[in-house]
Amino acid sequence: MAKYGAYPNDGIDDEKAVQAAIDAAGDHTVVVFAAGTYNFSAPDDPARGRSLTGAEAHIKVSGKTNMTLRGAVDETTGEPTTVFDRNLLFYTNQPISSSFNRVSILDARNNHGVKIENIAFKNKLHYTVGKVLSIDSTTITVEIVKGYPMDNGCPVASANVWTWDGVNEGEEILKIGEPSVTYGDNVGHFFSLLDAEARTMQCVKKDNAFYGKASVGDYVSWHYGWNAQGTVYMSKNINIHLENVHIYTALRSALFLSYNHNLYFNELEIRPENNRFSMSPRDGVHASRNTGEFVSDNMYIKGTRLDGYVVTGTAATVNIIKDSRRFKFITDQSVRDFSCLNTPLYFYDNNIRHKVPVKRVNYVSHSSSGSVYNVVTARDIPSFVDNSTTLIPSGLSPVTVIVKNSTFKSIGGASELYFCDNVYSSNNYHENIMYSPVRLGANITRNHTGGNLEFSNNEYKDCAWEGNFYKKKQHGYISAFNLSKVFSNMYVTDLVIQNNKFISTTSATSMPPIELDEVGNVLIRNNSYEGFDKYVQLWDVYNVTNED
Incomplete structure (x- = not known):
C-alpha cells in the first residue's frame, strides 16, 4: 500500500x-x-x-x-x-x-x-442511542449514551427498545415482551438537541411513533434511515x-x-x-x-x-409448453440473464413435489416481471403440468446452504430466514431474537418455500415474543408457513428438527417453540424444552412424525 x-x-x-x-x-x-x-x-x-x-x-x-x-x-x-x-x-x-x-x-x-x-x-x-428520561403522549426525551452522536435534526428509523441484562452484567438486550418502537421509517420524526452539555435530545411524537413501548430507564436506539x-x-x-x-x-x-x-x-x-x-x-x-x-x-x-x-431462492411458473419434454418458464422475480444450472426442477401438485431431471436450460429474456428460460428435460414432465403450474428451478438457487457453529444475539427480526432448498443448520446459538429465530416458507414477496431442511443440535433461548411480521399470531422458535398468493400450493417439505434445546426464562416467550403450518414430511425428535407448557403446534400439515 x-x-x-x-x-x-x-x-x-x-x-x-x-x-x-x-x-x-x-x-x-x-x-x-x-x-x-x-x-x-x-x-x-x-x-x-x-x-x-x-x-x-x-x-x-x-x-x-x-x-x-x-x-x-x-x-x-x-x-x-x-x-x-x-x-x-x-x-x-x-x-x-x-x-x-x-x-x-x-x-x-x-x-x-x-x-x-x-x-x-x-x-x-449514523445511529444513536439514549436512555429514556421522560415519555408521554407528546414527547420522548433521552440522554444520549456517551460515545454516540448527538446530531441535531436526525430522522428516526428502525428504532428498538433495550434494557439491562441482569444476568449477563454489562450487556444491553432487546426488551423482551415488547416490539420494536418503529417498524421501518417513521416519516416526519426527528430528534432535536436540547442540551449538549447534558447530552439530552427530544422527539415530538406524531401518530403512533414511540407508542408507549419504551419506559423511563429503558434505552432507545434509532437509525437515520439513509x-x-x-x-x-x-x-x-x-x-x-x-x-x-x-x-x-x-x-x-x-x-x-x-x-x-x-x-x-x-x-x-x-x-x-x-x-x-x-x-x-x-x-x-x-x-x-x-x-x-x-x-x-x-x-x-x-x-x-x-x-x-437471509438466503432467498427463485420460484417460477410454466409459461409455454412445446411438448412433453420442452417448455418455457418465467421466474417470480427478474433474475436478469443469470445462468441457470442444469439441476432438477420441482413441480407442485396438491402441495406435493415432483422431481424432474433436466437436460438443458437456456436463458431467453427478462423484464421487470421475471426472466424467461427454455428447458429440455431428461424425461417427460408430469401429466398435470400446464401453463400455470408452479415449480422450483433449483438451478437458480443455492445447491446447499450450511450454517454451523454460529451465534445470533439481540436481533430485531429473525436470525435465519430461508427461501430455498437443502439447508443444514447445526450447532448454532440464538438468544434474544424478537421474531422466530428460524423462519421458513414463502411470504408475500418471496415465493420459494423450501425443501430438505434440517435443524439439529442448536440452542434457542428467550426468543419470538413478537408474532411473525407477516403472521402475527404465529410465534415459534422454529416457524413455517406460506403466505404467497400465486404459489400458495407450495408447502415446505422434508423438514427435520432434532436434538435442539429450546429455553424460555420469561412468560413472554412461553408459546410453543415449534409451530408449523403448510408443511409436509416432517420429523421432530430428541429435542429438549425448558419453560414451555406446550412443545409443538401443528396446523395444516401432512406426514408428520413427532416423537417429542
Missing part, C-alpha cells in the same frame, strides 16, 4: 491510493494491508450515489481472478487490526423519503475467485471467500450478495463495534439469487434491526 501512498492512521483519505494498488495488481495476487485504520472520506454526496453500478463505491474489485485482500490480525485475540473506516456526511432534517443513496465501501463484481481476510469495515456512526446498498456488496462472482471479516456498522444491510456462485464464510462477524446496542437498520447477511454452495462457519451476528441471515 505504501508504494501507492496509502498509509494507515494518518487521517488522510486513502481511496485513490488503495484503488490504484488494487487496479495494478494482477491475477493470482495478494494485496496486503498493514495494521491500522485506512480512511475513506471522499464526499458521499447525492451525485456519487446516483447510479449504483459498482463504479461509485469507495473500493472496487472487478474482473480479477484469484485475488486476495489481506489485512493484519491481532495474534492474541484473532481480531482483524486492519480497518476500513468510511466517513459520512450528515444533513440536518433530511426526510428519510428523500434520502440519497450512500454507496458501498467495497464493491466486488465479475471476479473468478475473490478472498477477503482480516479486514474490518465500519461507517461513521438509503444504501450493502456496506460490502458482491455480485456476479464465482467462489467468494470471507475469512475473519468484521462489519461493525451498516447503513442498510451489512453484506449484500447477489448472482454469485459458491460462497464460503469463516469467522464472519457482524456486530456493533463495541458490542453494544444496534448495528444495522436492516439485515446482517442478505443473499439473493445466488447459486452453488453457501457455507458459513463460526459466524457472530448481533444487533441487526431486521434479520440476521
Whole structure:
C-alpha cells in the first residue's frame, strides 16, 4: 500500500491510493494491508450515489481472478487490526423519503475467485442511542449514551427498545415482551438537541411513533434511515471467500450478495463495534439469487434491526409448453440473464413435489416481471403440468446452504430466514431474537418455500415474543408457513428438527417453540424444552412424525 501512498492512521483519505494498488495488481495476487485504520472520506454526496453500478463505491474489485485482500490480525485475540473506516456526511432534517443513496465501501463484481481476510469495515456512526428520561403522549426525551452522536435534526428509523441484562452484567438486550418502537421509517420524526452539555435530545411524537413501548430507564436506539446498498456488496462472482471479516456498522444491510456462485464464510462477524446496542437498520447477511454452495462457519451476528441471515431462492411458473419434454418458464422475480444450472426442477401438485431431471436450460429474456428460460428435460414432465403450474428451478438457487457453529444475539427480526432448498443448520446459538429465530416458507414477496431442511443440535433461548411480521399470531422458535398468493400450493417439505434445546426464562416467550403450518414430511425428535407448557403446534400439515 505504501508504494501507492496509502498509509494507515494518518487521517488522510486513502481511496485513490488503495484503488490504484488494487487496479495494478494482477491475477493470482495478494494485496496486503498493514495494521491500522485506512480512511475513506471522499464526499458521499447525492451525485456519487446516483447510479449504483459498482463504479461509485469507495473500493472496487472487478474482473480479477484469484485475488486476495489481506489485512493484519491481532495474534492474541484473532481480531482483524486492519480497518476500513468510511466517513459520512450528515444533513440536518433530511426526510428519510428523500434520502440519497450512500454507496458501498467495497464493491466486488465479475471476479473468478475473490478472498477477503482480516479486514474490518465500519461507517461513521449514523445511529444513536439514549436512555429514556421522560415519555408521554407528546414527547420522548433521552440522554444520549456517551460515545454516540448527538446530531441535531436526525430522522428516526428502525428504532428498538433495550434494557439491562441482569444476568449477563454489562450487556444491553432487546426488551423482551415488547416490539420494536418503529417498524421501518417513521416519516416526519426527528430528534432535536436540547442540551449538549447534558447530552439530552427530544422527539415530538406524531401518530403512533414511540407508542408507549419504551419506559423511563429503558434505552432507545434509532437509525437515520439513509438509503444504501450493502456496506460490502458482491455480485456476479464465482467462489467468494470471507475469512475473519468484521462489519461493525451498516447503513442498510451489512453484506449484500447477489448472482454469485459458491460462497464460503469463516469467522464472519457482524456486530456493533463495541458490542453494544444496534448495528444495522436492516439485515446482517442478505443473499439473493445466488447459486452453488453457501457455507458459513463460526459466524457472530448481533444487533441487526431486521434479520440476521437471509438466503432467498427463485420460484417460477410454466409459461409455454412445446411438448412433453420442452417448455418455457418465467421466474417470480427478474433474475436478469443469470445462468441457470442444469439441476432438477420441482413441480407442485396438491402441495406435493415432483422431481424432474433436466437436460438443458437456456436463458431467453427478462423484464421487470421475471426472466424467461427454455428447458429440455431428461424425461417427460408430469401429466398435470400446464401453463400455470408452479415449480422450483433449483438451478437458480443455492445447491446447499450450511450454517454451523454460529451465534445470533439481540436481533430485531429473525436470525435465519430461508427461501430455498437443502439447508443444514447445526450447532448454532440464538438468544434474544424478537421474531422466530428460524423462519421458513414463502411470504408475500418471496415465493420459494423450501425443501430438505434440517435443524439439529442448536440452542434457542428467550426468543419470538413478537408474532411473525407477516403472521402475527404465529410465534415459534422454529416457524413455517406460506403466505404467497400465486404459489400458495407450495408447502415446505422434508423438514427435520432434532436434538435442539429450546429455553424460555420469561412468560413472554412461553408459546410453543415449534409451530408449523403448510408443511409436509416432517420429523421432530430428541429435542429438549425448558419453560414451555406446550412443545409443538401443528396446523395444516401432512406426514408428520413427532416423537417429542
